[in-house]
Amino acid sequence: MRVWVLGCGGSAGVPMLGGTDGSGEWGGCDPAEPRNRRTRSSIVVESDGGVRLLVDTGPELREQLLSCHIERVDAILYTHAHADHVAGIDDVRGLNRIAGRPLEALASRSVLREIERRFDYVFQPWSPPGFYRPVLMPREVGLGQEVAIQDLDLRLFEQGHGRSVTLGFRAGRFAYSTDVVRLDQPALDILLGVDTWIVACFQRAAHPAHADLELVRTWSSRLGVRRTILTHMGTDMDWGWMQRNLPAGIEAAYDGMRITV
Numbered sequence: 001m002r003v004w005v006l007g008c009g010g011s012a013g014v015p016m017l018g019g020t021d022g023s024g025e026w027g028g029c030d031p032a033e034p035r036n037r038r039t040r041s042s043i044v045v046e047s048d049g050g051v052r053l054l055v056d057t058g059p060e061l062r063e064q065l066l067s068c069h070i071e072r073v074d075a076i077l078y079t080h081a082h083a084d085h086v087a088g089i090d091d092v093r094g095l096n097r098i099a100g101r102p103l104e105a106l107a108s109r110s111v112l113r114e115i116e117r118r119f120d121y122v123f124q125p126w127s128p129p130g131f132y133r134p135v136l137m138p139r140e141v142g143l144g145q146e147v148a149i150q151d152l153d154l155r156l157f158e159q160g161h162g163r164s165v166t167l168g169f170r171a172g173r174f175a176y177s178t179d180v181v182r183l184d185q186p187a188l189d190i191l192l193g194v195d196t197w198i199v200a201c202f203q204r205a206a207h208p209a210h211a212d213l214e215l216v217r218t219w220s221s222r223l224g225v226r227r228t229i230l231t232h233m234g235t236d237m238d239w240g241w242m243q244r245n246l247p248a249g250i251e252a253a254y255d256g257m258r259i260t261v
Contacts (some may be wrong), residue, residue, distance in 0.1 A: 001042055001045065001046065001048060001171065001172060001173075001260070001261040002045075002046040002258065002259065002260055002261075003044070003045050003046070003174060003196075003198070003258070003259040003260075003261065004040040004043060004044045004046075004068045004070060004256075004258055004259075004261075005043055005063075005067070005198070005229075005253045005254065005255065005256065005257040005258075005259070006039070006043055006044060006058075006064035006067075006068055006232065006255070006256075007038060007039035007040045007041050007042050007060060007064055007255050008038050008039075008041055008230075008232065008233055008252075008253040008254060008255060008257075009038030009039055009041060009064050009232070009233060009234075009255075010038075010040075010041075010081065010202050010232050010233060010234040011040065011083070011084040012084075012234075013039055013040055013060075013071055014026065014027075014029055014037060014038040014233070015027075015031065015086050015235065015236065016027070016235060020212065020229065023178060025235065026235055027234070027235025027236055028235060028236050028237075028238050028241070029235050029236075029237070029238045029239070030240055033238070033239045033240060035239040035252075035254035035255075036238060036249075037059065037252075037255065038233060038255055039047045039059075039060040039063065039064055039204055039255055040058035040059055040060060040084040040085070041056070041058065041084070041085070041178050041179075041200070041231050041232045042055060042056045042057070042058045042061070042064060042179070042220070043055045043056075043176060043198065043224050044068070044070055044214070045152065045171060045174070045176075046075060047151050047152040047171075047231070048151070048259060049151040049152075051074050051075075051148065051149055051150045051151055051152045052070070052072065052073045052074050052075075052154070053074065053075050053076070053131060053149055053152055054073040054075070054076045054077070054095075055075055055076075055078075055087040055089065055176060055178075056076075056078060056079055056085040056086070056087055056178070056202045057076065057077065057078075057085070057089045057091065057092060058084055058085055058086075058087065058088050059083075059084065059087040059088050060088065061088030061089040061091040061092075062094070063221055064255070065091075065095075065159075068256055068257055068258075069205055070169050071098065072095065072099060073095055073099075074103070074104075074150070075103055075104040075105070075106065075148065075220055076092070076103055076104070076105045076106070076136070076168075077105075077106045077107070077154075077167075077169070078105065078106070078107035078111050078112075078115065079164040079166045079167045079168070079175030079178055080111055080161065080164065080165070080167065080179060081107075081110075081114035081115055081118075082164075083112045085178075085179075086115060086118075086119075087250055088258075089115070089119050089122060089134055090119075090133075090134055091134075092122070092134035092136065093131050093132070093133055093134040093135075094135075096131040097130075098147070099132050100111070101126075102135040102136060102137045103135070103136055103137070104136070104137050104139050104149070105122075105138055105139065106117050106135040106141050106149075107138070107139075107140070107141065107148065107167070107245075108141060108142070108143065108165075108167060109140050109220070111167075112138045112140060116138075119136075119172075120171045121133050121137045122134045122135065123136055123137075124251070124252070128246040133207040141156055141167075142156070143157060143158040143165075143167060144156065144157060144158070144186060147242070151250050152171060153171065153172070154169045154170070154171050155169060155170045155171075155202070156169050156192050157169070157170070157183075157186060157190045157191075158184065158187060158188035159177060159179070159180040159182065159183060159187060159260075160180065160181055160182025160183070160184075161181060161182075161210075162178060162181060162208050162210075163209075164209075165185060166178065166179045166180060166200055168180065168183075168187065168191075170190050170191060170194060170261070171199070173195035173196060173261050174194070174195065174196050174197075174198075175190075175191055175194045175196070175197045175198070175199075176197075176198050176199075176233070177191075177197065177198070177199040178198075178199075178200045178231060178232050179198055179200055179210065179232060180199065180207070180210070180211055181207065181208070181209055181210055181211050181214055181215070183219065187220055188219075188222070188223065190225065191219075191225075192223050193223070193224050194223065194225055195225070195226050195227065195261060196225075196226065196227045196229065196259065196261045197220070197223070197225045197227070197228050197229070198229045198230075198231050198253065198259075199211065199216055199219070199220075199228060199229070199230065199231065200230075200231055200232035201213055201216045201230040201231070201232070201233060201237065202232055202233060202234045202236075202237075202238065203233075203234050203236035204236055204237070205236070212231065213230075215240075216228065216230065216250070217247065217250065220249065220250060225249070226249065227249060227251070228249060228250045228251070229250075229251055229253045229257075229259070230242070230246075230250065230251070230252045230253060230254070232255045233252065233253075235254060237252065239252060239254070
């Protein structure tokens with residue numbers, strides 16, 4: 001299995017808009033370190049058979065796919081409907097064109113309804129030939145469910161995200177958890193013994209909707225994760241500081257990172 005980290009930033013990216021000269025607000029991140037520049041969080045997972053699953057369609061989707069040399073995907077999974085995870089949905093039109101067909105969109109019922117409310121045209125029937133808009137085929141999935149996308153098998157679990165819920169998944173020895181601050185026992189049971197886990201860690205201090213570094217460290221130790229990779233990081237998470245201070249087995253992602261599991 002291969003995984004591309006398309007983006008690993010929080011909802012505002014790094015740098016955030018602003019700064020004294022308008023070039024960005026970097027917070028504690030060193031602007032001279034290129035791995036501190038983060039677009040919104042998204043990944044592509046490729047099965048051993050070559051099936052590619054795009055996870056979320058953030059605002060920089062086109063740029064991310066080009067930078068990572070991802071020429072196609074076979075399906076899309078939405079973790080939740082916050083703007084930093086769905087706002088690039090119009091770029092799916094290009095992926096439709098490459099595939100020559102509508103793409104399946106997997107999400108919970110509430111997320112599919114929210115996407116349809118905001119982007120009602122994406123679920124309209126396709127009228128070939130060509131694609132003048134994105135075309136998705138909704139596939140409702142349930143938390144706790146096992147789903148298959150050709151030879152890619154996923155085990156889905158619920159994640160607490162402040163006042164909302166997100167979807168995490170495990171695929172074989174790999175798991176992905178963005179936008180999470182709470183994991184219940186069924187989720188922990190699914191994650192137990194996973195080899196490689198990409199998990200959100202927005203900042204070092206506690207946050208009401210996002211996991212902090214100490215919480216991720218506790219989860220990782222409890223679950224016996226060999227390799228924990230931090231994503232959805234804000235301006236508090238400087239690359240150099242993390243290189244010097246993260247414990248063994250925990251590391252920071254960066255945009256364009258490639259992982260073999």
